[in-house]
Amino acid sequence: MSTPQLVVHHDKELMAQAAAARLITKIVDAQASRGAASVVLTGGRNGNGLLAALAAAPARDAIDWGRLDLWWGDERFLPEGDPERNVTQAREALLDSVPLDPERVHAMPASDGPYGADVEAAAEAYAAELAKAAGPQDHGPVPAFDVLMLGVGPDTHVASLFPELPAVRETERTVVGVHGAPKPPPTRITLTLPAIRSAREVWLLAAGEDKAEAAAIALSGAGEIQAPAAGAYGRSRTLWLLDAAAASQLPRSLYPPASP
């Protein structure tokens, strides 16, 4: 488990641009040292803001897009192409404008796909796809992603792990179906906390005043069942990327850093 590190930017635009620059560097470094890179995308406003900033960054051309695996932390279980699906929004923000290898874009199944409305079967299929991609160097049935990004919801949810719902209590499976999510749509697919923790780096994105309470709770020692964001950490690094509004309720001991 890595202790959370905080980076606070002035506003959400700057946060998105700085996070995009950070992600470009991370991907380029991973491709240089391991030949390929793997990134887990998040849905939501902050995740899509980062992808849009990446699309607008001239340095995006430093990435070898054909050697990048993209996965998702969660998905809204809706028909293919639905505007509310995280993959649809990611395609619009970035993916349709870069030369990715379609075989390396690992979208979660849609509700009109091969598993129909059976969200459990769809989750199992995604777990199998992850297990197939995991190598002997990884620590289990999930690849050691270079970066796994998570938007933080105002209720402290990350991916589709909502406070107190069964998915956040899962300790065995890597991907599960979610029923009755308090944020629409109610049916979703999500990575579990054990799968999230297999990533080398976990980045939590929180911008805006509506995220301030969630950030303060998750970073103040809350339990992961009540505050799922508190249970999201990477093997070597856990990074909270915030804007000033989202950082505004953090305990003084965390932010701003104490002066010498």
Ligand SMILES: O=C1O[C@H](COP(=O)(O)O)[C@@H](O)[C@H](O)[C@H]1O
């Ligand atoms: O529904 C979801 O919400 C969260 C957070 O979204 P935000 O708009 O409040 O930033 C997101 O991380 C997750 O992927 C998504 O499915």
